Amino acid sequence: MGKRLIPPEPAEIHEVPLREALEERYLAYALSTIMHRALPDARDGLKPVHRRILYGMRLLRLDPGTAFKKSAKIVGDVMGSFHPHGDQAIYDAMVRLAQDFSSRYPLVDGQGNFGNIDGDNPAAYRYTEARMTDVARLLLEGIDEDGVEFRPNYDGQSKEPIVLPGGFPNLLANGAQGIAVGMATSIPPHNAAELCDAALHLIEKPDAKSKALLKWVKGPDFPTGGICVDSKQAIAEAYTTGRGSFRVRARWEQEEGARGTWVVVVTEIPFLVQKSRLIEKIAELQDQKKLPLVGDVRDESAEDVRIVIEPKSKNVDPALMMESLFRLTELENKIPLNLNVLIKGRIPKVVGLAECLREWLDHLRDVLIRRSNYRKAQIEHRLEVLGGFLIAYLNIDKVIKIIRTEDEPKPALMKAFKLTEVQAEAILNMRLRSLRKLEEMEIRTEDKNLRNELKGINAVLASEAEQWKKVGEQVGKVRDMFGPKTPLGKRRTTFADAPEHDLAAIEEAFVEREPVTVVVSDKGWIRTMKGHVEDLSGLAFKQDDRLGFAFFAETTSKLLLFATNGKFYSLDVAKLPGGRGHGEPIRLFIDLEQEAAPVALFVNKGGRKFLVASHEGQGFVVNEDDCVGTTKKGKQVLNVDMPNEARTVTEVVGDTVAVIGENRKMLVFPLDQIPEMARGRGVRLQKYKDGGLSDVVVFDAKAGLTWKDSAGREFSATMKELAEWQGTRADAGRLPPKGFPKSNKFGRGIE
Incomplete structure (x- = not known):
């Protein structure tokens, strides 16, 4: 008999609602992206990848002025020790830190091809080399003095800093762009000296609002320069709320050529715009005939940007030509501001300018306290050791005797001279050659200096005012390093109001003028x-x-269309x-409206006068410029109530009016009896028992009245011949002269 197979007991199955499972996982993913990838920390202004790159370079001792090391070495170390993600992602982040057109204050000093403003890619990391800049050194200053907290790296083999000491206002100075899950950040670069000035004011007046800080922080300062054309109110609003945008235009100048010719030269383009794509776009628009004022565009850039734009003819207005380019190309760019940052490294929040700087200053103070405590512990340890050295120096022979004769010299030394364990250890670890140097004066001098330093540190730790004074000194030094007179600190982006142009002229500038x-x-x-x-x-x-x-x-x-x-x-x-x-x-x-219909359509020439009239025979004279509306809804000029409707519009050329009704009665009277208005019902032109107005015309009395019959033949009558039809406004009139068309129309439209 074979063994009977018994099926295994089914494992216990837990039912989990799909929604709960998804919510839990998606929240974990969202939090990870927000905290550890896309949003910068308000304290040092860095995302984790940037922080790890700088810390990795610090460990490789790539300080400013030292020899460059291969980027491959840096990327490999950072990936292996701190950032277990793609090497290309790390290298891309490092490249951006080195590009002087992407970072206002580059943190990496690159050697080799690190890409360019045209949008060309950098060389592979095996070909390029890098080291840190002075700005990066400022961000890391104090990291070896317990300035910040560390945490285990991803595999627990070593430690990495949670945040850098951040002795530079990096968040606002270099800006940041990032898209997380459900939130994004976009911070344009700013001028470091201005930020430091604002921070110093904030130290003096901790409750200062963002608006007060705009006295120093005028607006963004892009590495590529440009001109910011926003109003002061819009800029103030953006910095107060932490949300807004900046309109940035290219900087251009007119260069005169031979025989009255000229070109426009663009020397600075907006931030994050790729030059080659910009020129391609302008050429594309030219092909589509959307830039009729532009003749040619060419790139003459070398180290600096130089885009030359030639006009179609030398009579073109350069400002109008540039306005057409600003409207259609990235020569004007909108750069968003969304100050969404991690507060204390944990809470994503949209903050205003003041809160942003406040976070940085509070962090500097925390770092100062940590560094002071670290230094205090070091000094106290050294003072203890010096105390032991002094005892050893004064009793050198006895100390040597104990060390030579005792099996366990440490407890014997501690007992003989009442030393602490630290002091006994220091004496035992002392080299023989130091005996010559152990001079009492040297020990006492170092002891005195250290006690003075300790006194200062204790004073700082005991007083908040002293701490802020120290932070102020630190910020002041950074301000001097990147002051307005330094090449790196000089403001590059300027401010101006956008020039006001006639909208009609701009619209016209977008269309090539051709007959139709x-x-x-x-x-x-x-x-x-x-x-x-x-x-x-x-x-x-x-x-x-x-x-x-x-x-x-x-x-x-x-065109102007007049409707019923x-x-x-x-x-x-x-x-x-x-x-x-x-x-x-x-x-x-x-x-x-559905019930309305067109009466006349003609070209708007401007400056003319029209006589408009309704079916009931009421009308007035209106200026053509008062008829132009800007919306699709049109502009109400002649007020009519159904079933009455607008019937005719005719140009005023002359001094006499002829009007004919549906009852075939014609009346001629002087034009000055009709008022000129911008809008209204008008006055009665002719009186009717039944029916209404058919047509109206204005003519010159000297030239006489002309009309066309149905076959297109022209007839005319002088004022003498029209004597029996002459009257005053609102008369009934009489049957028209012989040969007047059956259509009851004068046959004269608007040219």
Whole structure:
């Protein structure tokens, strides 16, 4: 008989709701990203990878002025000891710390190809070398004197600092960019000397608000320079709340050439903009004919940035040309401010300028206290040792005898001279050659000096005011190191108000000026044809639709549309559809109510006067400039209530008005009887028993009245011949002269 197989007992199964499992894991991931990757610490302004790079370089003794070491060695050490992530990630972070166009105050001094402002990649890490800069040395100063706490590294084999002593206002001076999970940070670089001045004010007045600190911190200071064109209010608001953005423009100047020609030379471009991509974009826009004022662009940069922009012609306004470039390219860039940092290394928080500097100052004080306590312990130990040395010096023969004769000299020495264990150990570890040097005076002098130093340290530890005084001295030294007169400390970004330009002129600058023919169908479909097309017989229209009217314009023209609701609407010819197809309904471009319909469409030339009139026969004279609206909703000019509607608009050229009603009665009267207004109902032009106004025209009395019949033949009548139709405004009028068209229209539109 074979053995019967017994199935194993099933393991216990725990049911966990998916939501709970995901929440727990996602929260762990989010916290890890926020704390250990993407957000900088408010105290030293560094993310973990940067901190580990600097600490790794410190261990390799790569101080400023020492020999460079291969980047591969630095990356390998940092990866092996502190940062168990990709070597490329570590090298990329290190490269950014070395680029003087990415970091305002580089922390790494690089030798070799570390990339450039064009966006070219750096050389591989086996080819480049690096060491620390003075700024990095300031950040690390005091790390060997218990200035900061350490924690075990990822494998517990060694220790790494939780934060650096940070004797430089690195968070704001160098800025930071980072995207975590559910939050991001974006801090532009600032001027270190200005930050130190603000910090010194904050030491004097700890309750100072961010706004008060703007006396020193004017705004960001980018390594690539540029001009910040934000208002002071916007900058103040950004620094108070910790959120905002800065508009930064390229710095440019006009260079004169031969025979009145000129070019614009761009010498500084906005922060984080790649020069090669910027020039590609300008060339691309030129191909698309979106930069009609620009003739050519070329890069003449060597060490410094020099982008040369040639105008289409020497008559172009350089400021307007640059404005068109600022609007369409990265020559103007918006740089966000989001002061989201880790407070005390643990809490992510969006802070204002004052709180940011406050965190840094509090950290400097903590480091000062830790370093003072460390030094105090060192001095106390040394004083104890010196006390033992003095006893040994005064009783040298007896000490030698005990050491030579005793099996256990340490307890014998302690008993004979009442020494502590530390003192006895120090005497026993003393070299024979030191006996010659153990002079009483030397010991006493060192003892005295150390006691004086200890007194000073105790005074600092006992008084908060003394501590802040020391921190102030430290900040003052940094300020002097990076003052406005030093090459590195000199402010690079300046401030200016954005020049005010006529919006219409700027819009025009974006469109190449070309002749077009605007075609409107009977059903209100609109399109443009290239050039001034006289013969429109070959045009195709939708079924049941035909040509309404057409007129000549230019791509830079603005059109005015007058509708039956008494509103004028503005349209850009450049935004209208081209000649292919049937065009688009005019209502797509304006918010025209369903019950309203177009009355007339013409080119806005500006400065003319129009006579507008309603079906009920009321009207007034209006200036063309009062008819231009900026929104799609149009501008109400003639007030009409349904079923009354706007019926006609005609240009005022002359001194006499002729009006005809649907009842075929015509009236002629002087223009000065009609008022000029910007908006209103108007005055009665002609009186009707039934029906309403059909058409109205303004003409010059000397030249007489002209009209066209249905066959297009022109008729005219002098004022003498019009005697029986002459009257005053609001009369009824009489039947028109012989030959007047049945359509009851004068046949004169607006040019």
